[in-house]
Amino acid sequence: xxxxxxxxxxxxxxxxxxxxxxxxxxxxxxxxxxxxxxxxxxxxxxxxxxxxxxxxxxxxxxxxxxxxxxxxxxxxxxxxxxxxxxxxxxxxxxxxxxxxxxxxxxxxxxxxxxxxxxxxxxxxxxxxxxxxxxxxxxxxxxxxxxxxxxxxxxxxxxxxxxxxxxxxxxxxxxxxxxxxxxxxxxxxxxxxxxxxxxxxxxxxxxxxxxxxxxxxxxxxxxxxxxxxxxxxxxxxxxxxxxxxxxxxxxxxxxxxxxxxxxxxxxxxxxxxxxxxxxxxxxxxxxxxxxxxxxxxxxxxxxxxxxxxxxxxxxxxxxxxxxxxxxxxxxxxxxxxxx
Numbered sequence: 001x002x003x004x005x006x007x008x009x010x011x012x013x014x015x016x017x018x019x020x021x022x023x024x025x026x027x028x029x030x031x032x033x034x035x036x037x038x039x040x041x042x043x044x045x046x047x048x049x050x051x052x053x054x055x056x057x058x059x060x061x062x063x064x065x066x067x068x069x070x071x072x073x074x075x076x077x078x079x080x081x082x083x084x085x086x087x088x089x090x091x092x093x094x095x096x097x098x099x100x101x102x103x104x105x106x107x108x109x110x111x112x113x114x115x116x117x118x119x120x121x122x123x124x125x126x127x128x129x130x131x132x133x134x135x136x137x138x139x140x141x142x143x144x145x146x147x148x149x150x151x152x153x154x155x156x157x158x159x160x161x162x163x164x165x166x167x168x169x170x171x172x173x174x175x176x177x178x179x180x181x182x183x184x185x186x187x188x189x190x191x192x193x194x195x196x197x198x199x200x201x202x203x204x205x206x207x208x209x210x211x212x213x214x215x216x217x218x219x220x221x222x223x224x225x226x227x228x229x230x231x232x233x234x235x236x237x238x239x240x241x242x243x244x245x246x247x248x249x250x251x252x253x254x255x256x257x258x259x260x261x262x263x264x265x266x267x268x269x270x271x272x273x274x275x276x277x278x279x280x281x282x283x284x285x286x287x288x289x290x291x292x293x294x295x296x297x298x299x300x301x302x303x304x305x306x307x308x309x310x311x312x313x314x315x316x317x318x319x320x321x322x323x324x325x326x327x328x329x330x331x332x333x334x335x336x337x338x
Contacts, residue, residue, distance in 0.1 A: 076113030110165025190257025224265030
């Protein structure tokens with residue numbers, strides 16, 4: 001893969017048809033790598049831009065043989081000059097453990113990165129996608145969450161670098177659209193899981209699966225009654241591409257997630273059952289500002305994009321368990337079961 005990996009300074013443009021060149025920032029991350037894969041399969045030339053702080057080259061190593069894939073090692077905090085017509089801005093750590101380790105860098109990535117990508121879109125006349133998050137709703141007082149809900153977010157806490165950074169990025173997208181006519185799309189992404197999750201990112205699905213497969217104690221924060229809605233990564237990527245491919249898609253934020261709601265305890269019990277684990281379940285204190293309920297209202301995505309998740313939770317968990325089992329055993333399966 002080294003022959004296709006360059007620094008931004010040394011990279012020369014090899015653009016083909018202008019309407020088929022997509023830039024994916026954060027492209028070697030969990031969701032980004034699946035998006036790169038799907039775009040290549042659809043016939044696009046794909047430029048993956050990543051600083052590799054939380055992304056991994058191994059996530060896109062299987063794409064390197066394609067002449068239509070290239071990787072740029074760079075940071076979205078710095079302006080970039082690339083010849084692209086479509087931009088997918090996914091750059092930012094999404095794991096609470098990761099973004100709380102570097103909160104200032106996280107905030108800069110969200111805000112300055114969005115501004116730099118919007119400037120690139122403005123200069124190139126490109127359509128641009130922003131990976132926003134359900135975290136903009138904070139510890140929601142409305143359930144399920146619709147796009148019209150303004151949220152209940154603590155701007156002065158350990159999660160604020162991510163939550164408020166994403167909210168600010170949405171504002172930048174709104175202003176570039178209304179001030180300069182930039183063609184924008186925004187998805188508020190709810191909990192997503194699947195192959196290529198980082199086993200140490202601290203998210204609940206990867207935590208539970210790895211702990212269950214290694215027969216370590218499964219750690220539930222709080223009493224486990226808090227709820228989450230889990231969307232399999234293939235479904236999410238289909239939603240993202242549907243949002244970007246339709247000329248009549250909303251320019252306002254659109255929820256993308258699975259409305260099937262689980263308590264954290266129910267998820268832990270299901271993972272134990274599917275893995276046949278001997279892991280005991282233990283409880284630890286609930287982190288500050290951890291949301292009590294999280295479930296998307298996807299009425300807008302259904303009506304405007306004809307999109308809804310298709311992968312059932314058990315099917316998605318079985319695929320995810322198989323992936324982590326291969327990683328732990330050293331076979332390191334990279335492909336999803338589709």
